[in-house]
Amino acid sequence: MDPTHRPLDLLFTALADPNRRAMVEQLSRGPATVKQLAEPARLRLPSAVKHLQVLENGGIVMSEKAGRSRTYRMRPGAFRQIDEWVRQREAAMEAAFDRLVQAMHDIPPEDDTP
Template sequence: MVDHQLDRVFQALADATRRELVARLVKGPAAVKELAQPHAMSLPAVMQHLRVLESCGLVASEKAGRVRTYRLEPAGLRLAEQWLGEQRTGWERRLDRLGGHLAADLPERTTS
């Protein structure tokens, strides 16, 4: 289940517009109209992007009267951050082992 959720998070973040929306929401909650303002697209198109972000758990919304406000959901970003951290740790270990191997091999090469 976590893999499916992670797939959806990365799929949502693969789109530049959605990444811009998330970056804006890092500053704090915002109404749809405010989120749509810097984008050269219709309000329904922006709302569709927001629905994708909401469906994968990156943002949440609430409606007060006629105004829908979105806010960032840190748990969704933590899922991606955790996966990336695990990948980074694995690569760092491999590179450390390679560095150790090359360092151990270096004196033999310089004396030959």
């Protein structure tokens, strides 16, 4: 595995779980506590914290503690790496299609007359 892809791997791993994607959706509307994030999925707080740690390790969310309460919010620019990765793949595919089109134009037409 290419070590330069590690942050992207962590990001995709974080988004692979439906509970974590639901938390991201909720956090995209604004900050929330662990309890607020756990309730919709009926997660116990320790399970919710584990999911949130994966999201934090993936660079998607950040947290701050005030007293006994921990609040999570989206990290600004959390999905820039995905955007860039997708743009690179799209550019590579478009270049491949352009080469295919050019190769098809370069093939001389067949003469169908007997």
